[in-house]
Amino acid sequence: MTLRDVADTAGVSISTASLVFSGRGPVAAATADKVRTAAQSLGYAGPDPLASSLRQGRSGTVAVIVEDRLLHAFRDPFALTVLDGLAQELDAMGQSMLLIADPGGEEQANPLAGHALDAAVFPLCGRTDSPFVEHLLARDIPMVGAGSPRDDRVSHVLVDERGASRAATEHLLDLGHTRVAHVLMPLGPRHSTRAVAPGDATVELERAAYPDARDRTLGFLDAAPDGRLVETAEADVAEGERAGRLLLDVPPGQRPTGIVAQSDLLAAGVIRAAEALRLDVPDDVSVVGFDGVELPWLDHRLTTIVQPGEPKGRLLGQLARDALAGEPTRDVPLEVTLRVGSTTAPPP
Amino acid sequence: MTLRDVADTAGVSISTASLVFSGRGPVAAATADKVRTAAQSLGYAGPDPLASSLRQGRSGTVAVIVEDRLLHAFRDPFALTVLDGLAQELDAMGQSMLLIADPGGEEQANPLAGHALDAAVFPLCGRTDSPFVEHLLARDIPMVGAGSPRDDRVSHVLVDERGASRAATEHLLDLGHTRVAHVLMPLGPRHSTRAVAPGDATVELERAAYPDARDRTLGFLDAAPDGRLVETAEADVAEGERAGRLLLDVPPGQRPTGIVAQSDLLAAGVIRAAEALRLDVPDDVSVVGFDGVELPWLDHRLTTIVQPGEPKGRLLGQLARDALAGEPTRDVPLEVTLRVGSTTAPPP
DNA sequence: GTGACGAATCGAATCGATTCGACTGTAATC
DNA sequence: GATTACAGTCGAATCGATTCGATTCGTCAC
Incomplete structure (x- = not known):
């Protein structure tokens, strides 16, 4: 059927x-009808997309690259919100999303090699370097990211992670807290949830593969150079809770009175840990999150850095559109704001 | 660069x-080296996927079709688990996922038309009919689903939704409950969370667009013909809580002592509603869920129907593989089991 | 009556690969 | 020494469209 x-x-x-x-050239109505009737009677479903794409040089496909397995990448509601905004924007430009999960292993075949792509988006902040970047550059496929991979030829939507994290921390200090701690998202793959010794922080941060986790930590340390750090194995509730226990299940005198978490999910875990230890939030412990996602199951209005996820996704889509239109690489900022909720209060 | x-x-x-x-034909090592060197020096990134696909008749792409926006489709951890299993299987067969969200509106252009596809998967149980089915049939693209769309030419992974739901309900009856209620996932698009009048149930179920919600309801009614029904607007925690209030915020004599929810997220919402009303779970109200997902923030081990999501996704992938290999359409069953947790007990 | 113009249509080149069959030369077999 | 076998290489056909430039034909203006 051709x-x-x-x-x-x-x-x-x-x-x-x-x-x-x-529908491009001038065709007599009668002729057009004849053709459509013929197509109908033959059961022809329209021009072969492959042949059409080959000729036109456009495939209508944008690769959306996430690290790790989808299961983990999308467990965070924030990631989903970004994806949703991106989907809306791509949809409007007639592009579809080819979902590529990069499990990190180097040995297997490049899953991008076999696919025709108009652009590639890294919607979540993953590793600073990606094995895909070189390949995409060679194929001259424009790239868009949210902070990573770091490369001049990648457009970015940038959040002032460091400044926001500093602001979150300063909010606690302004309330009078003096013993504050920080719960980190993973700085790189293959870690377990554990305290970072103060002396190791500099080295660990230099080695960090995930720039957002690093920058948020730097922001925290800007405001609270002596604050304690706990790095998690994964930015989810369970690991947040584990980190919370590590920090809070200690004699009251050593216990931090304020905790800044690098994501709302982690913050929720910290709150759970506190409540399991019969500590009141915010009277005994203040907790700050990051992202500003909706957690309908959480019995608190989280104090957090609100990062608008859907607009972020849309900006990524718009950068992709511009890149497709041949415009040069550029970065756009995304504003985030501190929202004070009911999980922070002056220290006991 | 060609x-x-x-x-x-x-x-x-x-x-x-x-x-x-x-790497197909016999080539002398020296020749191969010459070619690779030339490619390297020219910055050639490998054969154009479009041209290659056109010639070979395979694109290496499988459409993954979800209804509604991604944001909603993937909010449920169960959906993510299925997607993850599917991704693993597709990955192993060298296929990538083209994510297509079908917002339901009929007017706009078919997002599938422009894409070369080897197969299409409907991993979540959506509407019984899909506007895409006809198009895909015309293009002779094999389809795989999880209960919908209903068509002989679609392979399916099938769960005995009705039997499982009946079993969940019978578990409550066996414990001695006599006043039981059911919290439904949406039966179709565009509803709001509301009680379904007993007389309307038959008609509503006949009109149901989503077969899994319908079948689970039928299973509940098999065991408890007089049970009360509340249909939700969306299968998430917030709507589950709303449904829970509708059922539980009444005089004690009318209050159900056991509630079967059609998903774990809804069940979690019901539990929240109960606890907000100062009712104890399970001493005052028993709650059963469906899916068996991990909810680390839930302070209960939910009694639920465990539906293995990752295997389900893998089965979908395997059916897709078989369809690609030219095997005829077929259905495979997926076993689910009742897991008794700590959210069900005899009635007060 | 002639020239210009525009609408409608068509032929042929093109997109960038894969693959079949044909061809060459060398080694193994009888 | 003739025959077979096969590794290695190449030319040409093919996948199924899009699109440029040419052609035809009818209409309108002068």
């Missing part, structure tokens, strides 16, 4: 039939 | 160069 068959049946040339389907 | 350029630079024919990249 355009040729349709054209033959309709008694017109292939070129004319093509014009009917693409 | 294969021709590489071949010219290497001083071989295009066909030989092609053999080097595909």
